[in-house]
Amino acid sequence: MDPAHxxxxxxxxxxxxxxxGSQVTQLIARRVREAGVYSEIAPFSMAEEAFHRMKPKxxxxxxxxxxxxxEGSPRxxxxxxxxxxxxxxxxxxxxxxxxxxxxxxxxxxxxxEGGEFGRAFLTVTKDCALFDGLWKEGExxxxxxxxxxxxxxxxxxxxxxxTSDGAPFAVIADEKRQFYxxxxxxxxxxxxxxxxxxxxxAHKVCGLKGDWTMxxxxxxxxxxxxxxxxxxxxxxGLSGGVDSSVAAILIHEAIGDQLTCVFVDHGxxxxxxxxxxxxxxxxxxxxxxxxxDAEERxxxxxxxxxxPEKKRKxxxxxFINVFEEEAAKIGGxxxxxxxxxxxxxxxxxxxxxxxxxxxxxxxxxxxxxxRMNMELVEPLRELFKDEVRDLGRELGLPDIFVxxxxxxxxxxAIRIPGEVDKSRCDILRKADAxxxxxxxxxxxxxxxxxxxxxxxPVKTVGVMGDHRTYDSVCGLRAVTSTDGMTADVYxxxxxxxxxxxxxxVNEVQGINRVVYDYTSKPPGTIEWE
Ligand code: XMP
Numbered sequence: 001m002d003p004a005h006x007x008x009x010x011x012x013x014x015x016x017x018x019x020x021g022s023q024v025t026q027l028i029a030r031r032v033r034e035a036g037v038y039s040e041i042a043p044f045s046m047a048e049e050a051f052h053r054m055k056p057k058x059x060x061x062x063x064x065x066x067x068x069x070x071e072g073s074p075r076x077x078x079x080x081x082x083x084x085x086x087x088x089x090x091x092x093x094x095x096x097x098x099x100x101x102x103x104x105x106x107x108x109x110x111x112x113e114g115g116e117f118g119r120a121f122l123t124v125t126k127d128c129a130l131f132d133g134l135w136k137e138g139e140x141x142x143x144x145x146x147x148x149x150x151x152x153x154x155x156x157x158x159x160x161x162x163t164s165d166g167a168p169f170a171v172i173a174d175e176k177r178q179f180y181x182x183x184x185x186x187x188x189x190x191x192x193x194x195x196x197x198x199x200x201x202a203h204k205v206c207g208l209k210g211d212w213t214m215x216x217x218x219x220x221x222x223x224x225x226x227x228x229x230x231x232x233x234x235x236x237g238l239s240g241g242v243d244s245s246v247a248a249i250l251i252h253e254a255i256g257d258q259l260t261c262v263f264v265d266h267g268x269x270x271x272x273x274x275x276x277x278x279x280x281x282x283x284x285x286x287x288x289x290x291x292x293d294a295e296e297r298x299x300x301x302x303x304x305x306x307x308p309e310k311k312r313k314x315x316x317x318x319f320i321n322v323f324e325e326e327a328a329k330i331g332g333x334x335x336x337x338x339x340x341x342x343x344x345x346x347x348x349x350x351x352x353x354x355x356x357x358x359x360x361x362x363x364x365x366x367x368x369x370x371r372m373n374m375e376l377v378e379p380l381r382e383l384f385k386d387e388v389r390d391l392g393r394e395l396g397l398p399d400i401f402v403x404x405x406x407x408x409x410x411x412x413a414i415r416i417p418g419e420v421d422k423s424r425c426d427i428l429r430k431a432d433a434x435x436x437x438x439x440x441x442x443x444x445x446x447x448x449x450x451x452x453x454x455x456x457p458v459k460t461v462g463v464m465g466d467h468r469t470y471d472s473v474c475g476l477r478a479v480t481s482t483d484g485m486t487a488d489v490y491x492x493x494x495x496x497x498x499x500x501x502x503x504x505v506n507e508v509q510g511i512n513r514v515v516y517d518y519t520s521k522p523p524g525t526i527e528w529e
Contacts, residue, residue, distance in 0.1 A: 012038045012212050012216065012220075013037070013038070013057050013208050013209070014037070014038045014039055014040060014054050014056045014057065015032050015037055015038075015039040015056055015057065015058045015059065015060060015202060015206065015208070016039070016040060016042060016047065016050055016051055016054055016056035016058075016059050016060070017029055017032070017039055017040065017041045017042070017059075017060045017062060018041075018042060018043075018044050018047045018059060018060070018061050018062060018076055018080070018093070019041050019042065019043050019044065019062050020044050020061070020062050020063065020064030020066065020074050020092050020093065020096070021043075021062075021064050021065055021066065021074070022062045022063035022064055022065070022091070022092070023065075024062075024063065024185065024187055024188055024485075025041060025062040025063070026041065026342045026382065026384075027187040027188060027485075028041075028060055028062060028090065028187040028198070029041055029382060030187075030384060030387070031186070031187050031194065031195045031198040031199070032060070032198060032202055033212070033217075033387070034195055034199070035195070035198060035199035035202045035203065035208075035210055036209070036210030036211055036212045036213065037202045037203075037206075037208045037210055037212055038212045038216070038220070039060075040054060041062075041382070044074045044075065044076060044077075045074075047076065047077050047080065048077040048079060048080075051077070051079065051080060051083070056085065057085060057086075057206045057207065057208055058085055058086045058087070058088070058201065058202065058205065058206035058208070059080055059083075059085060059086070059087045059088070060087075060088045060089075060090065060093070060198075060201070061076055061087065061088070061089040061090065061092075061093025061094075061096060061097060062090060062091075062092070062093055063090055063091035063092045063093060063146070063185060064091075064092035064093075064096075066092065067092075067107060067148065067149045068092065068095045068096050068098075068099050068105040068149060069105055069106060069107050069149060073096075074096070075096060075100060076096055076097070076100060078100070081097070081100065081101060081179075085178075085206070086178035086179070086180075086201070086205045086206050087177075087178070087179045087180070088130075088180045088181070088182070088198075088201045088205075089179075089180070089181040089182070090181075090182055090185060090186065090187065091146065091147055091182070091183060091184070091185055092147075093181070094151065094169075094172065094181030094182060094183055095149060095150075095151055095181075097155075097179065097181055098151045098154055098155050098158075098172075098181065101155035101156070101157075101158075101179075102155045102156060103151060103153050103154045103155035103158070104151070104152045104153040105149055105150065105151055105152065106149065106150060106152045107148065107149050108147075108148040108149055108150060109148075116145040116146075116147060116164075116166030116167060117145060117146050117147075118144070118145065118146070118190075119142060119143075119144060119145075119190060120142075120143055120144070120145040120164050120165070120166060120167070120184065121140050121141065121142055121143070121164060121165075122140070122141055122143055122162045122163060122164040122167075122170040122171070122184070123138070123139070123140050123162060123163055123164070124136060124137050124138065124139050124140075124141070124161065124162045125137065125160055125161060125162060125163055126159065126160070126161045126162075126173075127161075128161040128171075128173045128175060128180070129173075129175060129178070129180075129200070129204055129205050130161075130171070130173065130180050130197055130200055130201060130204075130205065131161070131162075131197075131200070132200055132204050133200070133204075134193060134196050134197065134200060135162075135193070141162075141192075141193060142190075142191070142192055143164070143170070143182075143184035143185075143186075143190075143191045143194075144184055144185045144188050144190035144191045144194075145164070145166065145167060145183065145184050145185070146185060147167070147183060150167065150169070150183075151169040151172070151181075151183070154169060154172050155174075157174040157176060157177060157179075158172045158173065158174045158179070158181070159172065159173060159174075160172055161173045164183075164184075167183040167184070169181075169183055170182070170183050170184060171183070171184075178205055180201065180205070182197075186198055189482075214387075214390045214391055214394045215394055217391065218250065218253075218391065218394055218395065221250060221254075221379045222250065222253055222254040223254075224379070225250070225251055225254035225255060225377060225379060226254050226255060228335075228377060229254070229255055229258065229334075229335055229377065231258070232258065232333075232334040232335060233258050233259075233260070233327075233330070233331075233332065233333040233334060233335070234251060234255065234258055234259045234260070234333060234334075234335040234336070234337050234377055235259075235260050235261075235262055235323055235326065235327045235330070235333040235335070235336055235337065235374070236248045236251060236259055236260070236261045236262065236336075236337035236338075237261075237262060237263075237264065237319065237323060237336070237337070237338055237339075238261040238262065238263045238277065238281065238289070239263075239277075239339070239407065239409060240263065240269075240273055240274075240276060240277035240280070240407075241339070241404065241406060241407045242339075242385075242388060242389060242392060242401070242402060242404055242406070243339030243340075243341055243380060243385075243388055243406070244338065244339035245280075245339070245392070245397065245401070246339065246380065246388050246391055246392045246395065246397065247337055247338065247339035247378070247379055247380055248261050248287060248337070248339075249285070249287070249392075249395050249397065250379050250380075250391070250395060251337050251377060251379065252285075252287050253395070257288070259287065259288070259337070260288045260290060260326075260330050260333065261281065261287055261288065261289045261290070262289075262290045262291075262292060262322070262323060262326045263277055263278070263281075263289060263290070263291045263292070264292050264294050264319060264322050264323075265291065265292065265293050265294060265295060266294050266295060266298040266315065266318075266319075266411060267294070267295030267296075267298050267299055267422060267425060268298065268315075268410065268411030268412040268413045268420075268425060269411055269412070270407065270411075270412070270429060270432055270433070271429045271430070271432065271433040274291070278291060280401070290326055290329075290330070292322055292326060294318075294322050295422070297318065298315070298318060299420075299421060299422055301314050301318055302314065302315075302413060302419075302420045302421075303419075303421070304419065305419065305420070306417075306418045306419050306457075308414060308417075308529035311410060311413050311414065311420070311529070312410050312414065312529075315409070315410040315411075315413060316409070316410075319409070320336075323336055323374070324373075324374070327374065333374060334374060334375060335374055335375050335376070335377045336374040336375070336376055336377070337376075337377040337378070337379075338376060338377075338378050339378075339380055339388075340378045340380065340381050341380055341381070341383055341384065341385060341388060341484075342381065342382055342383060342384055342483075384482075384483040384484075384485075385406060385482075385483055385484055386482055386483065389402045389403070403445075403446055405445075405448070405449065405450045405451060405452075406449075406450055406484065408527055412425050412428050412429070412432075413529075414527050414528065414529040415428060415432075415452060415453070415454045415455065415527065415528060415529075416428060416454070416455045416457075417454070417456060417457050417528055417529055418457030419457070423510075424455055424472075427455060427472065427508060427509070427510040427511060428453060428454075428455040428474075430507065430508045431453040431455070431474045431504045431508050431511055432452055432453040434500065434503050434504050434507060434508070435451065435452070435453050435476055435500055435504070436451060436452075438496070438499060438500045438503065439451055439478070442496060444490075444492075447480070447490070448478050448479070448480060448490050449479050449480050449481040449482075449484070449487065450477075450478070450479055450481070450484075450487075450526060451476075451477065451478035451479075451490070452476075452477055453474050453475065453476055453477075453504075454474065454475035454476075454477060454517070454528050455472055455473075455474055455475075455511075456472060456473040456474070456475055457472075458472065458473045459471060459472055459473075460473055460512065460513050462505075462512035462513060464505075464512070469512040470512075471510055471511055471512035471513075472510055472511050472512070472513075473511070473512075473513045473514070473515060474504055474508075474511045474513070474514045474515075475514075475515050475516075475517050475528070476497070476500065476501075476514060476515070476516050476517065477517045477526070477528070478490035478492065479520075479521065479526055481521075481526070484526060485521075486520075486521055486522065487520060487521040487526050488520050489517070489518050489519065489520055492516070497514075497516055500514070501514035
């Protein structure tokens, strides 16, 4: 069968999300998926092409770090407003729609009111299709605002349907054209009814059925992979984590033996991780696996490097070197597959190449050297971690595997602030294994998103058996999260932490003090580097 034809037949009714560079655009796609509707994100500069290709039944305009009154700030293609299909503009999306349809947006400082950031309450002033079955006239509801500029005059045809103290135009609607604009962000969890509002837009305004599932995602991705790869060869970087495993199994389903998986032991793995991965893939799956022992070259390259970004860049680059060598050995591969997830992408560069700010260069993305001569296959790029787990279950992976905590590509290197060497990795491996062992024994593993030990570049004085010690400090981290984008500290009880600290200091030579990290994300990040 013609693969392009196959792809079209699996592409369901959809919503086009136009990205203006907001940090949370992908959350819009996620809410739309949760409503059982397929969506794609296109940067504003490519939205016209995406519109023609997808023939969507609705459009959502995202937020942006830019301001509509700023010169050169992005605009939506005019044809979207003339297409006769529903539009929901969120924050910047509301403002840019207002501006492009003839209304007025002014910078917050000019209105003399400043911006509005964080939790806010709005009052519903009129019923509208977006609120159907959810919010009624006169009710007050919590929402999440994050804006400086304001709509000061709306475009013809619009009216106010909800208002807040800081945003008189909290929600505007043109029911005739089915255009809606919210000043707040319905896509974030801090707007408790936000997901339902987006579902209302998808189901009640756009008229979509909501019958799209992870099984459909699997089918669509398998068809896309076949189309992208054709009869070429793919090499997949397997880390043993959930993401790269799900990616490998999905790609294997699509192209079978055209896929070769490479597992790089860079010496930055957790205790026994390499054996676990080998057993898992050789014994349980019939997927070709090459294991590369690259510890020495990674350690040599990390020697003397203490800057986190330099570590990440080196590890990312060296990974690709190893892949290229392995690809050459198997007779060449045209594609490199990675289990890159959405949060890896958004914090490195904007998902769509737009202007969101770099927090860290996650190694699957920012570390790729320009010279890399393989194309990327990244079938999980639009998903959040919990969605990847759903997809893993859909693909038949056992729960115990699917439930594993995330482990970053640069491995223990970013859990050893400062210089990394083999002996420090060995110390950390032991401490980390004890910590996770205690967590499992306490039955807490599944309640925690991610737990790990960190080895600090600080030595402190201790006393053991009448002797003075002068050894390293070990930090413990455990967080809860739904997607890794934000995280809360896991509240262990003191007895548990005491037990872990005692075991680590007693059993791991080189550590004489243990501390617990009490920082949420934001303002911290989950990893220490
Ligand atoms: P941060 O530290 O940015 O981490 O709050 C968010 C999630 O991403 C993981 N992480 C990475 N994963 N390559 C990866 O594959 C990386 O370079 C990387 N850095 C962080 C981190 O473990 C957490 O789950």
